[in-house]
Amino acid sequence: MKYCSQCGNKNNKIIPDGDDRIRDVCPSCDTIHYQNPRIIAGCIPVWEDKILLCKRAINPRKGYWTLPAGFMELGETTEQAAIRETLEEAEAIVQTDELYAVFNLPHINQVYMIYRSVLLKPEFSSGTESLETRLFEEHEIPWDELAFETMRLSLKYYFRDRKIGAFKFRTTDVIKTILP
Amino acid sequence: MKYCSQCGNKNNKIIPDGDDRIRDVCPSCDTIHYQNPRIIAGCIPVWEDKILLCKRAINPRKGYWTLPAGFMELGETTEQAAIRETLEEAEAIVQTDELYAVFNLPHINQVYMIYRSVLLKPEFSSGTESLETRLFEEHEIPWDELAFETMRLSLKYYFRDRKIGAFKFRTTDVIKTILP
Numbered sequence: 001m002k003y004c005s006q007c008g009n010k011n012n013k014i015i016p017d018g019d020d021r022i023r024d025v026c027p028s029c030d031t032i033h034y035q036n037p038r039i040i041a042g043c044i045p046v047w048e049d050k051i052l053l054c055k056r057a058i059n060p061r062k063g064y065w066t067l068p069a070g071f072m073e074l075g076e077t078t079e080q081a082a083i084r085e086t087l088e089e090a091e092a093i094v095q096t097d098e099l100y101a102v103f104n105l106p107h108i109n110q111v112y113m114i115y116r117s118v119l120l121k122p123e124f125s126s127g128t129e130s131l132e133t134r135l136f137e138e139h140e141i142p143w144d145e146l147a148f149e150t151m152r153l154s155l156k157y158y159f160r161d162r163k164i165g166a167f168k169f170r171t172t173d174v175i176k177t178i179l180p
Numbered sequence: 181m182k183y184c185s186q187c188g189n190k191n192n193k194i195i196p197d198g199d200d201r202i203r204d205v206c207p208s209c210d211t212i213h214y215q216n217p218r219i220i221a222g223c224i225p226v227w228e229d230k231i232l233l234c235k236r237a238i239n240p241r242k243g244y245w246t247l248p249a250g251f252m253e254l255g256e257t258t259e260q261a262a263i264r265e266t267l268e269e270a271e272a273i274v275q276t277d278e279l280y281a282v283f284n285l286p287h288i289n290q291v292y293m294i295y296r297s298v299l300l301k302p303e304f305s306s307g308t309e310s311l312e313t314r315l316f317e318e319h320e321i322p323w324d325e326l327a328f329e330t331m332r333l334s335l336k337y338y339f340r341d342r343k344i345g346a347f348k349f350r351t352t353d354v355i356k357t358i359l360p
Contacts (some may be wrong), residue, residue, distance in 0.1 A: 001185035005213070008183035008190070018308060021253065033185070036218045037252050039291060072217050073201065077284035077353050078291060099282060099351050102293075104257035111219060111258060113282075128198060169349050171279050173257050 006031045037109040040150075041081035042069020043117040044158055045094045045124075050135035051155065052124055054089045056147055057131045064147035067154060068092075069112065070129075082115045090133045092124035101157060102171040103150045112150045112174075116158070116167060149174050186211045217289040220330075221261035222249020223297040224338055225274045230315035231335065232304055234269045236327055237311045244327035247334060248272075249292065250309075262295045270313045272304035281337060282351040283330045292330045292354075296338070296347060329354050 004011055004026035011024040016032050024033040044067055045052040053065045068089040072081040079096045086094050094117035103112035124133050136142075138159050146152045153172060161167045184191055184206035191204040196212050204213040224247055225232040233245045248269040252261040259276045266274050274297035283292035304313045316322075318339050326332045333352060341347045 003183060003185050003188035005181035005183050005185045008188045010188070034251065035254055037254060037256075038216045039219065071214065072291075074215055074217060074289045075286050076217075077286050078282065078351075079284070080286070099349070102258070102279060104259070106255050106257050106260070109254045111252075169279070171259075 001033045001035070004029060004031055005033065035109075037106075037111055039072040039078065039081070040069050040110055040112045041072045041078045041085060042067050042112065042114050042154075043082045043086045043094055043096065044100065044114060044154055045086055045090065045092055045117050045119050047119040047122045047135055050137055051141070051158070052086075052090055052092060052119060052133060052135055053141075054126070054130040055132040055134075056129065057126070058129050061147035063131065063145075065142050065145050065151075066147040067114065067151050069114070069151075072113075078113045079115060082113070082117070086117070087127075089127045089130050090124045091127050092133070093120045094118060095120060098167070098169070100167065100169060101154055103153065104171075104173045105150070105175075106173070107175065114150070114154045149176050181213045181215070184209060184211055185213065215289075217286075217291055219252040219258065219261070220249050220290055220292045221252045221258045221265060222247050222292065222294050222334075223262045223266045223274055223276065224280065224294060224334055225266055225270065225272055225297050225299050227299040227302045227315055230317055231321070231338070232266075232270055232272060232299060232313060232315055233321075234306070234310040235312040235314075236309065237306070238309050241327035243311070243325075245322050245325050245331075246327040247294065247331050249294070249331075258293045259295060262293070262297070266297070267307075269307045269310050270304045271307050272313070273300045274298060275300060278347070278349070280347065280349060281334055283333065284351075284353045285330070285355075286353070287355065294330070294334045329356050 009028040068086040070085040097116040181204040189208040248266040250265040277296040
């Protein structure tokens with residue numbers, strides 16, 4: 001943060017008293033501008049044995065397939081964010097089940113929180129951020145055209161657990177963001 | 181955000197094209213300043229049958245007891261944040277076990293992520309943010325002097341699950357922050 005969001009003056013990069021990290025600090029109003037990782041909340045929307053995916057209409061990874069997910073907003077819970085993102089991107093109404101996976105992406109300061117969820121009816125279409133939305137059976141999943149490693153892992157875990165008949169909560173650190 | 185952190189000009193409060201929320205947008209450089217909830221990562225540090233708590237040296241809730249926890253920083257994972265906070269607040273080294281609880285506090289835009297953890301040795305002392313650190317057996321927990329509802333719930337869940345002999349991941353929405 002080059003400028004102070006409170007008073008508009010130029011910030012300095014200093015370690016505040018009692019801290020051990022360089023922060024953007026305003027020399028005029030003394031505001032310390034902390035920056036923190038952001039949460040991306042999303043769903044694995046299930047209808048019968050199929051999963052709903054969205055083809056991204058925006059960058060990054062435009063044209064690639066993703067589970068509905070996006071940045072959590074102020075004033076909502078992680079579940080509400082996951083439901084809202086599914087409504088926005090796939091125009092689908094889901095009921096969330098348990099939190100299924102947490103992915104840490106420290107290199108880009110993101111934490112993904114992915115919920116298993118059930119479509120309340122098999123109705124969906126493309127929101128403004130999607131080019132296409134479609135239900136996929138396991139053998140139809142476009143593994144080579146997935147937008148993000150977090151989505152590949154979510155789907156891999158899901159199908160593995162479904163085969164066993166027991167869903168196990170996962171937490172994984174992901175170093176690479178974009179699939180090769 | 182009153183002023184643009186990129187160029188120092190005054191922001192406008194408008195709904196950007198393709199969005200449905202009011203954001204702080206700079207009329208000069210067009211930067212949209214998104215704001216998002218923050219993650220608080222923490223531990224339930226266990227030594228034998230005892231739990232390590234810290235008496236807060238800072239506000240909010242100075243003088244009240246808490247599990248070690250604090251805001252996740254850029255460039256770290258949620259587990260690394262939980263371990264670092266325990267080192268800073270209780271000068272204790274822990275090994276984290278599974279993620280144990282997620283608390284959503286939408287009214288203050290926070291998401292708590294609490295890990296079960298084991299002290300590697302029974303050594304600890306008070307970091308700069310703590311007045312006192314102490315191991316508590318279950319019957320010694322100062323239930324009426326806990327700093328936050330999230331900590332009361334974490335401890336309640338922990339002791340309940342320990343009695344049963346099976347730890348179950350929890351996710352709970354917390355409306356009240358401070359205990360009465």
